[in-house]
Amino acid sequence: MSGWGCLSNIGFGPLLDMGVQVATEYEMNEQIHESGNHIDVLIVGAGISGIGAAYHMQDQCPDKSYLILEKMDGFGGTWKTHNYPGIRSDSDLYTFGYRFKPWTSAPIASGEEILKYMGEVIEENRIDRNIRYDQMITHASWSSKDNLWTIEAVNSDGERQTYTANFLWMCQGYYNHDEGYTPEWEGMSDFRGQIIHPQKWPEDADLKDKKILVIGSGATAATLVPAIAEECAHVTLLQRSPTYFWPAQNANELADTLREIEIDEELIHAIVRKKALFDQQNMIQRCNEEPEVVKAELLALAQEFLGPDFDIEKHFSPKYRPWQQRLAFIPDGDLFQGIASGAASVVTDEIDRFTEQGVMLKSGKELEADIIITATGFNLSVLGDIPFAIDGKPVNWADTITYRGMMFTDVPNLVWVFGYFRASWTLRVDLLGDFVCRLLKHMDKKGMSSVAVTLRPEDSDMEIQPWIDTDDFNPGYLQRGMNRMPRKGTKAIWQHTQDYWRESEDIPSIDLDAEEFVYRGYKAEAETDQVAAAE
Numbered sequence: 001m002s003g004w005g006c007l008s009n010i011g012f013g014p015l016l017d018m019g020v021q022v023a024t025e026y027e028m029n030e031q032i033h034e035s036g037n038h039i040d041v042l043i044v045g046a047g048i049s050g051i052g053a054a055y056h057m058q059d060q061c062p063d064k065s066y067l068i069l070e071k072m073d074g075f076g077g078t079w080k081t082h083n084y085p086g087i088r089s090d091s092d093l094y095t096f097g098y099r100f101k102p103w104t105s106a107p108i109a110s111g112e113e114i115l116k117y118m119g120e121v122i123e124e125n126r127i128d129r130n131i132r133y134d135q136m137i138t139h140a141s142w143s144s145k146d147n148l149w150t151i152e153a154v155n156s157d158g159e160r161q162t163y164t165a166n167f168l169w170m171c172q173g174y175y176n177h178d179e180g181y182t183p184e185w186e187g188m189s190d191f192r193g194q195i196i197h198p199q200k201w202p203e204d205a206d207l208k209d210k211k212i213l214v215i216g217s218g219a220t221a222a223t224l225v226p227a228i229a230e231e232c233a234h235v236t237l238l239q240r241s242p243t244y245f246w247p248a249q250n251a252n253e254l255a256d257t258l259r260e261i262e263i264d265e266e267l268i269h270a271i272v273r274k275k276a277l278f279d280q281q282n283m284i285q286r287c288n289e290e291p292e293v294v295k296a297e298l299l300a301l302a303q304e305f306l307g308p309d310f311d312i313e314k315h316f317s318p319k320y321r322p323w324q325q326r327l328a329f330i331p332d333g334d335l336f337q338g339i340a341s342g343a344a345s346v347v348t349d350e351i352d353r354f355t356e357q358g359v360m361l362k363s364g365k366e367l368e369a370d371i372i373i374t375a376t377g378f379n380l381s382v383l384g385d386i387p388f389a390i391d392g393k394p395v396n397w398a399d400t401i402t403y404r405g406m407m408f409t410d411v412p413n414l415v416w417v418f419g420y421f422r423a424s425w426t427l428r429v430d431l432l433g434d435f436v437c438r439l440l441k442h443m444d445k446k447g448m449s450s451v452a453v454t455l456r457p458e459d460s461d462m463e464i465q466p467w468i469d470t471d472d473f474n475p476g477y478l479q480r481g482m483n484r485m486p487r488k489g490t491k492a493i494w495q496h497t498q499d500y501w502r503e504s505e506d507i508p509s510i511d512l513d514a515e516e517f518v519y520r521g522y523k524a525e526a527e528t529d530q531v532a533a534a535e
């Protein structure tokens with residue numbers, strides 16, 4: 001079915017009220033672009049999740065209208081916001097790329113390459129017609145009477161727009177793009193040099209011949225240090241505690257061989273992706289089953305780069321087991337190479353306070369710097385920090401329980417794409433793309449306008465817990481903001497299991513008529529109501 005016919009199945013009324021005529025799919029999207037403010041599916045955010053969601057809408061639900069609202073002036077999300085030197089993925093692009101668009105270069109990609117890849121997806125699928133930039137969503141409210149979301153947005157000139165949508169596909173990520181997290185250290189204002197957070201990299205940052213101190217131990221710090229080591233006088237990585245780094249060649253032998261024998265790129269993508277997933281699963285399993293062996297292997301690799309005299313135990317031997325926190329991949333061991341060359345050094349200590357020249361450590365040593373880069377993480381943003389209301393009542397996400405980390409109890413017609421910690425984020429974009437499209441079609445088939453998840457009688461005495469188990473994974477931004485996150489139950493369907501391999505089987509086979517799905521707003525009733533109202 002094309003055009004408005006199927007659209008009517010999930011809330012046709014407001015479009016009719018706006019005088020929209022029966023149109024082809026193309027005209028429909030043009031019309032949305034030009035004037036209409038009602039859409040079937042509103043996607044929030046034009047990052048890798050939002051663009052993926054748009055592709056799946058076009059591919060699997062071509063008879064529905066959709067629109068992406070993005071607050072920035074361009075697409076890319078994370079890859080647009082972050083411009084610090086060396087910005088790159090730490091996952092391989094055979095799995096961080098979409099399943100439908102082959103990745104054709106080295107597995108670890110620069111931010112620029114990722115943006116180019118996303119740009120191609122947009123252009124090849126004409127997704128740009130359905131994106132409105134400079135639209136920051138400021139409010140979303142659900143009406144059970146109309147089975148509709150009303151979304152308010154504002155542009156940078158302060159002009160307001162109101163949209164209505166049947167379904168919200170939340171692809172707004174998990175952190176605040178405007179401001180990174182910087183701890184408050186004593187004496188910060190005394191420091192006479194420049195302090196930079198990598199999330200807001202100044203275009204005119206001048207590192208040449210400067211002494212740089214990078215505070216942090218995660219992927220950002222590990223990326224920055226080798227990227228600036230050549231340019232500056234010296235760069236010191238100051239970490240409170242060590243992280244595991246996984247040095248490996250930035251190449252995929254299997255992909256290179258397949259390319260050499262002229263296998264086509266789509267097939268290479270599918271095969272290499274499967275192989276990468278197989279290897280990752282194997283690694284995660286080993287980290288769980290034999291953490292000490294994996295730890296010894298990782299430390300031995302570090303020692304190989306850094307030499308026998310380097311104190312690996314102090315600087316690169318974390319207290320936690322591998323993969324308990326994100327394992328940072330370093331292509332070609334570049335961080336270790338920078339340290340081995342003497343251009344960079346690592347200090348494992350705690351900051352006591354900032355001084356005029358740099359920082360004073362708890363050990364009593366002072367580190368001098370011209371520029372301090374605080375690679376200290378993010379501020380959590382729960383559903384874009386958008387105030388949500390249901391029938392006029394504000395939603396407190398901490399009062400909800402998540403259904404598989406994507407839906408929330410008693411919140412109708414809304415799915416959030418929250419990716420994986422131990423696997424590429426985008427794997428979940430594709431999985432949830434299939435799920436949302438299947439759900440929308442199922443609602444059409446049932447003639448229902450709204451769907452929400454709710455706890456079943458058998459869940460009544462289930463223990464309710466915080467969103468993540470901090471023993472399993474504990475990034476700072478989640479720990480700091482856990483009280484604002486939805487909660488989870490002890491049964492797998494009420495958790496974000498973070499297990500792609502399990503979900504890749506479970507999600508496609510979800511029974512959409514299972515007891516936890518509650519459908520409302522039978523179309524025949526809605527249409528009868530409208531006729532009655534018109535009379």
Ligand SMILES: Cc1cc2nc3c(=O)[nH]c(=O)nc-3n(C[C@H](O)[C@H](O)[C@H](O)COP(=O)(O)OP(=O)(O)OC[C@H]3O[C@@H](n4cnc5c(N)ncnc54)[C@H](O)[C@@H]3O)c2cc1C
Nearest residue numbers: 045047048049071077078089090091137172173384424425
């Ligand atoms: C530096 C860095 C490197 C990373 N590397 C990897 C990696 O290698 N592998 C991996 O799996 N993960 C990685 N991640 C995690 C990464 O954030 C995700 O993989 C992914 O890019 C997130 O995509 P997203 O589209 O869901 O969210 P985002 O990229 O955060 O995009 C969300 C978009 O929504 C918009 N938005 C938010 N709120 C609103 C609003 N109220 N109104 C309108 N628009 C709004 C934002 O402006 C933004 O454009 C990395 C993260 C960072 C910061």
